[in-house]
Amino acid sequence: MNLVKLSCLALAVAAASTQLAMAGQADAKGFVEDSELNLLNRNYYFNRDFRDSANRDGVNNSKPASERKGYREEWAHGVMAEFASGFTQGTVGFGVDAYGYLGLKLDSGRGRTGTGLLPISNNRTADAEVGDEYAEAGGAVKLRVSETVLKYGEMRTEAPVFATSHSRLLPETATGFHVASGEIDGLSLEAGHFTAYNERNSTNSDEDLYLNYGSGEIGKTIDFAGGWYSVNDDLSLGLYTSRFEDTWNQHYGNLNYTLGISEGQSLNFDFNLYRTTDTGKSLQGDIDNTTYSLAATYGLGSHSILLAYQRVDGDTPFDYVGGDSIFLANSMQYSDFNAPNEKSWRIGYGYDWAGLGIPGLTTKVTYVTGSDIDGTDADVNGGYFEYYGADGEHRETDIDIKYVVQEGPAKDLSIRLRQAFHRANADQGEGDINEFRVIVDYPLSIL
Secondary structure, X not given: OOHHHHHHHHHHHHHHHOOOOOHHHHXXXXXXXOOEEEEEEEEEEEEEEEOOOOOOOOXXXXXXXXXXXXXXXXXXXXXXXXXXXXXXXXXXXXXXXXXXXXXXXXXXXXXXXXXXOOOOOOOOOOOOOOOOEEEEEEEEEEEEEOOEEEEEEEXXXXXXOEEOOOOOOOOOEEEEEEEEEOOOOXXXXXXXXXXXXEOOOOOOOOEOOXXXXXXXXXXXXXXXXXXXXXXXXXXXXXXXXXXEOOOXXXXXXXXXXXXXXXXXXXXXXXXXXXXXXXXXXXXOOOOEEEEEEEEEEEEEOOEEEEEEEEEEEOOOOOOOEOOOOOOOOOOOOOOOOOOOOOEEEEEEEEEEHHHHOOXXXXXEEEEEEEEEEOOOOOOOOOOOOOOOOOOEXXXXXXXXXXXXXXXXXXOOOEEEEEEEEEEEOOOOOOOOEEEEEEEEEEEEEOO
């Protein structure tokens, strides 16, 4: 049993035995009394236009045929119900979490599939078919002692080394154990052991874990432990470690600091660092990767200006398990700017229109450029060989407009428009695309 599993077990044992800091479970009102039921309706239109469809894969020819046509276009509606029970009373409280998701096709067709909104019959054929609807349900059992909760089952995760995604129609979920503890004020700890994954356009909850860039055989389990500590209102620290079976060990650190300059004026610094090295059977080949980003955001009233630098030091890309396990400044709408040896700069501007009397309306414009990409020294027996050339470069411009209804029957309904323009040379490999998304979310609290 490895160190991460031992840490997880030790934390679970502590959760079941501690007699200190009993406030959390002592306040339990009951299984039904503390229950919550939330419903989210999501309407999603997605269009990705490949501007260089004849050669947009560059040196990376691993993409399925369904992603090598001129464009992707789909429209779908999702209904997501999520139930979280309260805990039974007593020293140890018991409860359950459950969910039911439904996806409905509004528009799709052969040659336009592959957006990730809807499941397709075969993701390696250009003639993939899409059903009219798909649905899934699952859940987890949980117990609580004091301020510590242990869960087993299907759930969403948010750790920087293993985070499921909700970037398409329905959320991703993972199956395993998870324990979270908040016994010490300002310190939140968590650990997990996960063995299966349910991707964003799938109803199969026992799929293999999801690796974003590698190819071939991957590990069957991932273990992690870590947490966040708020030193004060302005300074927080994060530290995590993980092991992806027979693939890699990955460690993460974060420092976030906000300097208050004057009323309505501040400067925030956010530093993220990942260290990844191969382990065990090295299923993805030799990996020796250090990736970091530093972002500075200046806020002045309703305005914000962001400047960030990101660096990948290694002959493989920065890769991650789970659809959203990349807590780096230059991970954008389309590209993660995470290629081997890549250096990237980001500049962005945001405005909150409440300053002009339109509360709920926000806009952001971001530009990122990356260069010095060289993946030619990747392990020839690994999962990243010939993904990148020797002189890759690319750039991306993102425009984000969002409006949230502030009052009335449609309160909290949001409309979000997202436009991305990505341009790259063949050595970078992701190609030239224009991508447009329209996302309408309407959350409701039933209980």
